[in-house]
Amino acid sequence: MSNEQLEQIEISIEQAQEAVAYRKALSNLLSNKNFEKIISKGYFESEASRLVLLKADPSMSSEADQNLIVKSIDSIGFLRQYFTTIMQLGRMAERSIEADQTTREELLAEELH
Numbered sequence: 001m002s003n004e005q006l007e008q009i010e011i012s013i014e015q016a017q018e019a020v021a022y023r024k025a026l027s028n029l030l031s032n033k034n035f036e037k038i039i040s041k042g043y044f045e046s047e048a049s050r051l052v053l054l055k056a057d058p059s060m061s062s063e064a065d066q067n068l069i070v071k072s073i074d075s076i077g078f079l080r081q082y083f084t085t086i087m088q089l090g091r092m093a094e095r096s097i098e099a100d101q102t103t104r105e106e107l108l109a110e111e112l113h
Helices: 003-031 033-055 063-112
Strands: none
Touching: 003 033, 003 063, 033 063
């Protein structure tokens, strides 16, 4: 076993723990009543619906207005995708931590022999 391998595993575990902490923080936010009201319902649902309806409004038919509406709709999707990515990376990191800890234990066991 080399110290470099062990150091790399330790770094990997630390990075994975950060991703897990991010996922947990987001989970806490998602379960917060105010977050649910303002972001989940208000932004992801109500605002998205309002923008879709606004897109069809004849008074908003100019190219500039349409571009602004599309950018606003896209921003909702990007934020939601960001949250999804945090959750996915956190779940993957949890599995990675287990695998890295096993590898670390194996490397340390080899060192004793």
